[in-house]
Amino acid sequence: MHSSSRRLLAAVAVSTVVAVVGTACSSGSGSSGAKGADSGTFTVWDPYPQFTKDSAWTKLLDDCGGKAGVKIKRTGYDTSDLANKTLLAAQQGNSPDVLVVDNPVVSTLAEAGVLTTTDDNKLDTSKVDPNLLAAGQSDGKTYGTPIGANTLALYYNKSVLKEAGVDIASVKDWPSLTAALEKVKKAGKKGITFSAIGTEEGSFQFLPWFWGADAELTRLDSDQAVSALSLWKGWLDKGYAPNSVLNNTQTTSWQEFAGGDFAFAENGTWQLAGAEKAGFEYGVLPVPAAAGGSAAAPTGGEFVTLPVQDDTDRYTTSQKLATCLTSTQNLYDTDTTLSYVAPTTEVQDKQVAANAALQPWVEAVKKAKGRTSDNLGTQYPKISEQLWKAVQSALSGSKSPKDALTSAQDAAK
Template identity: 70%
Template sequence: MITKKTSRLLGAAVVAAAVVAGVAACSGSGSGSSGSAGGTYTFWDPYPQFDASADWTKLVEQCGTDAGVTVKRTGYDTSDLTNKALLAGQQGNSPDLLLVDNPVVSTLAEAGILTTTSENKLDTSDIQKNILAAGQLDGKTYGVPIGANTLALYYNKAVLSAAGVDASSITDWSTLTDALGKVTAAGKKGITFSAIGTEEGSFQFLPWFWGSGANLTKLDSDKAEKALTLWTDWLKKGYAPNSVINNTQTTSWQEFATGDYAFGENGTWQLGNVKKAGIDYGILSIPAMDGGAAPAPTGGEFMTIPVQKDTARYATSKKIAECLTSTKSFVKTDTTLSYIAPTEAAQKEQVAANPELKPWVDAVAAAKGRTSDDLGTKYPKISKELWTAVQNALSGSQSPADALKAAQTAAAAATK
């Protein structure tokens, strides 16, 4: 027999299958069980790369010790974590704490397996509103972000200098396109990015989409067409390589790391790699069409407290969550994960320790949650049609206008 709650969970599982993290963070495998009595609390996260010796694991365990309990941590692959969380919620044995990629929060909230911050009493007053928005649905907040990452443009100072381009002159799409023309005329390569037919492709296109003033509820607007035309024109002119159609964010980065490209669209998580590449680099916010910084999508995870049969457990879960989201932990954790902290106080400490993070703090301040604008669980369905439109336009199988018109028709049908 399928109960109303079970029906919601099964439907959410279908949506969850379409949610793939568009950021460089975090996936893995493992097993876990619901929180059990006797001082043991369970914690699931999407960081399987961290074993028992990792700083992250030690921090989680220490926060448990500080709360007077033992924390049993398990890491899962990002998509696997979502499905396991939905199944555990259906079976009534959710973990005590659950750390999930921000677009997944609305899926789990709609399924009815997360407590709200008004219920679990987690404080969100100091969290930047644009970062917190990714964990909100129907006016309720379902967790606390542990940090955020986003996209910007890395640029190669040597390539720009050889082409006679001053990075500070790049303020909008027109000046960026002019710079790409000068770079390619000088014998170098222009810009590389990821336009693959997955969430990564949507993630990388969104700054240009939003930077045009377009809205995800109307994929075929004139503004959206301008954004997609920008990318298709770059390919036609040779300013961007045809490889972007299949590029992940990793392969796109590998192209930039050759030193031949003027620009590479990528995230905070590449800071360590750019130094290893030995490139004399700078960071630019992705420009909006008419100037200013375009809203880039936020990546990162939310600390949530799932619904428990024994509601008395929430008090201790809250203590553990508060420890993991304190300013001290934000700075330690977010620096390790290449995240920008979600509070001003922690951001100041990060920049004081590493001034190179300042452009990323600015980028995160202008960023936007993918499930914002009350999209919630509609976002994955819209995103799928958006990345399909990008693929069709860049491959030349459809014009930007036709590709987006087809995308809007499909998205409208999928989100009824």
């Protein structure tokens, strides 16, 4: 077996572990890749099966195709399904021309030899915020450009905090947040809800606290990591957070907050529409770091990438399509549709000018960090699985935070 084939098979195994974080989607229908397309038709695969033929996204693809002088054959897949189909298509030499893929999967595809680098495909990433671009980098090479980003922050219910006598301006670090939760409980309301479920969603939600303690994913059992897990465990023990967090997805956690009794909820930009419909005044606060300031939260969102093709003459047109999709105006329109924060300062400023409520999200995204950053690449899914298992063990009381993270570190090795 060739080394490239071994890498692809290994990547298929890894990609089944990388789960979606965000809203759920139904699966898309099958489609041929570049090999099955004629010279005047270019294939695009994306993780947006919810978008129909008359959607703004599909119209944008057709418009970019028209400007490049080609027709677009587009297929939307469920995010987890998309990674596997991409790897299998690469094995068959039938990759799509343009691939829009969840950012943690980029390093998996890159390591498998599926993607071209920006040095090869000439995609311009000079305006992209470096912390967001890092999610698509591995071993010093960049494999695409982000189409937008979402991340996590704390939504808060203004009326609940007012009733409890909490000034949101006082919440600046972990001690002041815990003090606020104590006041909320004494006032007869509920403190904070989040997702600690035993999946990637649980790791995704724990990472702002983990990184906010200055912990590193290569050392799950550090004192900093233990302090972060102890914070969550302490909230459950004192009744500041409900035991339901052990089974909460980000959706069910949001439903708890939307009920109106919780002071805080950790959730993402994708809940903005729901927040407007919740029936109470809300605000958004970046997740505080242990000693103050904003913690780094993990980035969600997709990268526009150009897979490797046997027919290298197709790259020039593919680059035009990718450049069109990530132009300033198109980023603004697309990220508004997806409830994403744009990956460039220029477009972020336009978003905030149009909707001031996005300002705290822009601040959170500027502090955000890719889950596969720090050159973790395909190690991340293995580390993440041990992290969410540790969170589950500690919060359920089966192990202490320290013992849970020690076991996690041993297993991650």
